[in-house]
Amino acid sequence: MKTKGLKKDKVNIVTLGCSKNLVDSEVMLTQLKGNGINTSHESQKDDSNIIIVNTCGFIDNAKQESIDTILRYADAKEEGIIDKLYVTGCLSQRYKDDLEQEIPQVDSFFGTMELPALLKKFKADYKHELVGERITTTSNHYSYMKISEGCDRPCSFCAIPLMRGKHISRPMEGLVTEAKNLARNGTKELLLIAQDSTYYGLDIYKKRNLAELLQRLSDVEGIAWIRLHYAFPTGFPLDVLDVMNDRDNICNYLDIPLQHGSTKMLKLMRRGTTREKTEELIQMMRDKVPDIAIRTTLIAGHPGETEADFEEMVSFVERMRFDRLGIFNYSHEENTHAYGMNDDVPDEVKQERANHVMQIQAEISNELNQSKVGRAFKTLIDRKEGGQFYGRTEFDSPEVDNEVIIDASQHYLRIGDFAQIKIKDATEFDLYGEPI
Ligand code: SF4
Secondary structure, three states: OOOOOOOOOOEEEEEOOOHHHHHHHHHHHHHHHHOOOOEEEOOOOOOOOEEEEEEOOOOHHHHHHHHHHHHHHHHHHHOOOOOEEEEEEHHHHHHHHHHHHHOOOOOEEOOOOOHHHHHHOOOOOOOHHHOOOOOOOOOOOEEEEEOEEOOOOOOOOOOHHHHHOOOEEOOHHHHHHHHHHHHHOOOOEEEEEOOOHHHOOOOOOOOOOHHHHHHHHHOOOOOOEEEEOOOOOOOOOOHHHHHHHHOOOEEEEEEOOOEOOOHHHHHHOOOOOOHHHHHHHHHHHHHHOOOOEEEEEEEEOOOOOOHHHHHHHHHHHHHHOOOEEEEEEOOOOOOOHHHHOOOOOOHHHHHHHHHHHHHHHHHHHHHHHHOOOOOEEEEEEEEEEOOEEEEEOOOOOOOOOOEEEEEOOOOOOOOOOEEEEEEEEEOOOEEEEEEO
C-alpha cells in the first residue's frame, strides 16, 4: 500500500458478496475511471492510498467477512498506510448508523443506491453517458448483466429487500445497448442476474417480459451464450422455456433457488408455492427443455423445521435429482419476517442437515457426470492453471458449477475460445476430457 502523501491518488475497489455487488463495483470503476481517477479493482499491488470496500450484508458469515475487511483497512489507515477509506454496499446500507459509531476510521459510509454521493468525494460527477458502457472485471469472455434491482417478494428469511429496495427493472433498450457494448469488448457469455429475474418487466411493462428480453439479447451479434440466474418458482413465465428451446445461444441452464421441499416449510418461508407445484414446474421444464441443467439453492434449519420437515427436503432432493445444488444454513436476520419466529434449530443441527443434503447431492452429481463420459460438449475455455486448462459446458456457470479439465501438456487451447471436448472421466463436481 502507498506510503502517505507521496504519489497522485490511486483508488482500489474491494468487492465482497454476490455477482450483483460485483456489477455495482464495475459500474463504480467505470464512473471513477470515466472521471479520470486512477482506479483498480481487487488490485494485488499495495499501491493504492484510497480504498473503497463494497460490502455484503446477506447473512452472518458474509457480514462478518465484510466487517473483518473494513477493520483491516481501518487499521491500515491508523498506521498511515492509506489516506482514505470509503464503505458502500449492502452491509453499509443496512447498518450505516451502527458502523459509523463502531468504526470511526471510515471516512464515509454509503448505501447501495448512493454512487453519485460517493463520486462527489472525488469531486466527480455521475456520467450518464457511461450507462451501458461497463468495464468488466471477470474474464474477458464472460460478463454478468444485472437486469433489475431490488425485490418485491416477502420471503421470510431474506434481508435483501431491506438493502436493495423494491424491484426495479432496467429498460430493455438500455440492456440491449449494454449487451452490444459488452460483445464489442469481447464478451461471449452473458450471465443474467437479479434478485428475481422472472419478475422482469412487471413494473415497467406491466407484464412478465423476460422472454422478450431473452430474444432481444439473443439477437445481439457476438453473444454465443446467455445464462439465466435467480429465477423464482411462483409465477414462473413458461414462455422463457420456449425461447430457450428456439434460440441456440440461450443456455439450457436455469438457476432457480427453491429453498425447501416441504409444503409446510415453503408456507412458513412465504414462498407462495407448494412441494407439489414445485415438482410440477421442474417436470414441465424437463419436458419442455429435455437436457436443461437445473441449479437450485436450499436453506437448512429455518425456524419451525422439524426432523420430519427435513426428511421431506431429503426425499425432494433425491426425487428431483438437480444437476447443481447449494445449501445455506438459516441465518436469523434482524427485521426479516422470520426474525419474529423462534430460531429453534440449533446451529450444529443446521450444519448436520446441510452436510447430509450435500452428501446426497454429491452422489447424484457423480451419477449425472458419469453419464457424460464418452460424450462431447461445446466448452468455453476459461483459464489455464497448474498445467491444466479449465473450461465449462453450457450446463455450468462460472465459480459455482462443474469445470471441464484438460491436460495442457498434451493439448493447446486458447482462453476465451470454444472447443469441442470429449469427456474421458468424471468426478462428482468435475469432468476431464480432451479436444476432438
Ligand atoms: S426472491 Fe425472496 S429470497 Fe430472493 S431476494 Fe427476493 S425476498 Fe430475497
